[in-house]
Amino acid sequence: MCTYIRHKRNFSWIVLAFERETKKVVTFSVGKRTNKTLSFVLNTLKLSVAKKIFKDRLKNYRYLIEEKFHSIKRFATNHVERLNLTLRTHLKRLNRRTICFSRSSIILTAVLKIYFWG
16 A cells, blocks of 8 residues: 655555455555565565465566465455555545645554554
8 A cells, every 4th residue: 555754755655464364464564665665574474374475466576475375366455455445544644635644654653553453
């Protein structure tokens, strides 16, 4: 999910992973959409011995995930998109058109930790 920090030109991405059956967030990362931000979440999934990883069509995943875990399906990311909409509804700072915003990635990360696990 894309959001911004400080001003609208400074885009930041929230990358998250959740368990498919319980719909609970396992881990997340806030940062630019780079291999470093993605690998933080993917390393947690590798440690938890995930059987499949459903993802969007970002090309960076090809380098970070082994072929046997890849899965790109049209309806496999519905729950993630629903979670993104719920986050935007509950947390005003993630809304697209708002005067509320996060001033730093540390504060945004803290708010998300409270929301997911608080």
